[in-house]
Amino acid sequence: LLVYIAFTLLDCIGITNSVKAQFVASGFCVCLLLFYGVSATTIFNTSNLFSSGYTSSSLLGVLKGLPFAMQFFDGFEEIPLLMDYAKTPDKTIPKGLTVCYLTVLCLAFLVLITTAGATSTKNLLSSDAPLMDVIDLVFGAGTPTSDIFAYLICIGLLANFFTFVIYSSQQLQFIAATGRLPYFLSYRNPETNAPVAASIVCS
Numbered sequence: 001l002l003v004y005i006a007f008t009l010l011d012c013i014g015i016t017n018s019v020k021a022q023f024v025a026s027g028f029c030v031c032l033l034l035f036y037g038v039s040a041t042t043i044f045n046t047s048n049l050f051s052s053g054y055t056s057s058s059l060l061g062v063l064k065g066l067p068f069a070m071q072f073f074d075g076f077e078e079i080p081l082l083m084d085y086a087k088t089p090d091k092t093i094p095k096g097l098t099v100c101y102l103t104v105l106c107l108a109f110l111v112l113i114t115t116a117g118a119t120s121t122k123n124l125l126s127s128d129a130p131l132m133d134v135i136d137l138v139f140g141a142g143t144p145t146s147d148i149f150a151y152l153i154c155i156g157l158l159a160n161f162f163t164f165v166i167y168s169s170q171q172l173q174f175i176a177a178t179g180r181l182p183y184f185l186s187y188r189n190p191e192t193n194a195p196v197a198a199s200i201v202c203s
Contacts, residue, residue, distance in 0.1 A: 015166065073108075172201065
C-alpha cells in the first residue's frame with residue numbers, strides 16, 4: 001500500500017518523474033538478472049540442457065512455457081504512450097523500443113539457458129520459483145545472500161508492476177478524452193500534463 005501511494009503521488013505530480021523512477025527500477029531489475037545469470041553459471045552443467053523432458057512437442061508443454069515468453073515480451077506497446085512527453089519522439093521512441101527489445105532478448109536467453117543448465121529438468125518443472133531454487137543451490141537456502149536476493153526480487157516486482165499503472169492511466173485518460181468514459185478521467189495537470197484522475201483510478 002505504501003509503495004502504491006508513493007508511486008501514485010509521483011505519477012500525479014508528473015509523468016516525467018514517474019518514468020525516471022521506473023527507469024531506475026528497471027535498471028535495478030536488469031542488475032538482479034545479470035547477478036542471477038553469473039551466479040547460475042557457477043553450477044552450470046551442459047548435460048542438464050539435454051536431460052529428459054527438456055523439450056515437449058505437446059500443446060501442454062507449449063502452454064507451460066508460454067507465461068515465461070509473455071512475461072518477458074509484454075509491455076512494449078506501452079512505450080509509444082510516452083510520445084507526448086518526449087522532446088523528439090520521432091527519434092527517441094523508435095530508439096527506446098529497439099533498446100528494450102534487444103535488452104529483453106538477451107536477458108530472456110540468459111535466464112533460460114543458465115537456469116536450464118543449473119539444475120535438472122525435473123526440478124524446474126516441479127518448481128514454483130525456479131530462479132530462487134537456483135539461487136538457493138548456489139548460495140544455500142536460508143543464507144543471507146539468498147534471503148536478500150528474494151527481498152530484492154519482491155522490491156523489483158513491486159516497482160515494475162506500477163509501470164503498468166502509469167501507462168494504463170495514459171490509456172484511460174485518452175479514452176475518457178474521446179467521451180467514451182466518464183469525463184473526469186480525462187483531467188490532466190495543466191502544468192505537468194499528468195493524468196491525475198486516471199492515475200488514481202488505475203492505482
